[in-house]
Amino acid sequence: MTNATLEASVLDKVETGLFIAGEWVPAEGGKTLAVVDPATGDTIKEIADASVADGLKALDAAVAAQDEWAATAPRVRGELLRRAFDLLQERKEEFALLMTLEMGKPLAEARGEVAYGGEFLRWFSEEAVRISGRYGLNPEGTGHMVVSQRPVGPSFFITPWNFPLAMATRKIAPALAAGCTVVIKPPALTPLTTIAFVQLLEEVGLPKGVVNVIATSTSSAVSGPIIEDPRLRKLSFTGSTGVGRALMKQAATGILRTSMELGGNAPFVVFGDADLDKAVDGAMLAKFRNIGQACTAANRFIVHESVAAEFSKRVAERVAGFSVGRGTEDGVNIGPLIDDKAVATTDELVQDAVGKGAKILTGGTVIDGAGTFYAPTVLGDVSADARLLKEEIFGPVLGITTFSTEDEAVRLANDTEYGLVSYVFTQDLARGQRMIEKLATGMMGLNTGLVSNAAAPFGGIKQSGIGREGGAEGIHEYLDTKYTLIPVS
Incomplete structure (x- = not known):
């Protein structure tokens, strides 16, 4: 057949x-x-x-x-x-x-x-x-x-x-x-x-x-x-x-x-002591699953300044290797966005971030031709006033900003009206426990980029x-x- x-x-x-x-x-x-x-x-x-x-x-x-x-x-x-x-x-x-x-x-x-x-x-x-x-x-x-x-x-x-x-x-x-x-x-x-x-x-x-x-x-x-x-x-x-x-x-x-x-605006926090292999794998799941079109998708990558360059390099290399196409084709990682409006909104958020100083590490363009495709994208040095740190992206765009202290990471992660899910990568057990207590979300993934499970209560707080x-x-x-x-x- x-x-x-x-x-x-x-x-x-x-x-x-x-x-x-x-x-x-x-x-x-x-x-x-x-x-x-x-x-x-x-x-x-x-x-x-x-x-x-x-x-x-x-x-x-x-x-x-x-x-x-x-x-x-x-x-x-x-x-x-x-x-x-x-x-x-x-x-x-x-x-x-x-x-x-x-x-x-x-x-x-x-x-x-x-x-x-x-x-x-x-x-x-x-x-x-x-x-x-x-x-x-x-x-x-x-x-x-x-x-x-x-x-x-x-x-x-x-x-x-x-x-x-x-x-x-x-x-x-x-x-x-x-x-x-x-x-x-x-x-x-x-x-x-x-x-x-x-x-x-x-x-x-x-x-x-x-x-x-x-x-x-x-x-x-x-x-x-x-x-x-x-x-x-x-x-x-x-x-x-x-x-x-x-x-x-x-x-x-x-x-x-x-x-x-x-809605969601999930923070993805990577501490300096994180296992970067696990963090990068987790980022691929948390951001690009379902072409980024998920309420649980990581929106804000908040990475410690000591590992930001290496993390950015690794995720950009992985994303640049994605295959884009019709989902029925073998080897495709990224399919189309749902419609033209989704493509336009995604591009608006990317261009807004770039206009405010973000660097395109890979992607950043609408893909011409049939269908509603947007190139999987990684942005570095995203400024605090960029719209993609405030709004739900719903597209294959990973934006990275940095922090220096644990308190700053918590402040940045909680600086949103949303509270669905958060992701934290650290090898410090005590720090992980503190994040469970401090991050204002209904769900949290600790050293994992995927939390959904039928046996677990799914839902958020705040907006x-x-x-x-x-x-x-x-x-x-x-x-x-x-x-x-x-x-x-």
């Missing part, structure tokens, strides 16, 4: 409709949206483009299915998730190729996302049967306290384009495990992987109405009425801080439970959001706590 034939086969298997109440249906009025391969600019599929009415029908279906799904035995819910995990492993190559086609990441990274995204299914299949409460005599001895957990109820998910499988499984799996029904709105730029995943859920026996999918090109118009509907009880969003802030205002009307995984996804904490985002007092007779 040729590559083109394989690609066509994978795309042909993806449904084109909305999934509402267990049926694949066209959008109201037959409206469609085009999904584009960012590596070529070609349309690869057209799918249903949901209207406001379609969105409310999806919520109707989730509400109708809620009571029965909540009453389903935890073991049954868990085993359904486990079957989904197993089937996803069988089809990992198809899912990886689909992600590469619609989002652009290299196939090797897409395979990694299938593995990572699948782990949320396995993890929460196990957590479904561990929902617990407590029972005990109150301190006064006048009654017994029963503390129990119950599903929050119908939930609405808005997911981003950069991790189209993992962002879906990270939200859907805990919701289903807890007994909540779902309406998910995948991104218009990369909806196909989420749709294919819901097809998989349908295949393993998911009851009708438990998960509903509505892709749309008019996100705010369709989302607004769903969020404002008093039957909705939970909103989970992954995306920019600005959009998250607006959604939280909407959610306030109904006092919705919210989970917000928002990076509220709530946690994954880990033992993740399922509690979909559970309400109820206290009952039984008097002693």
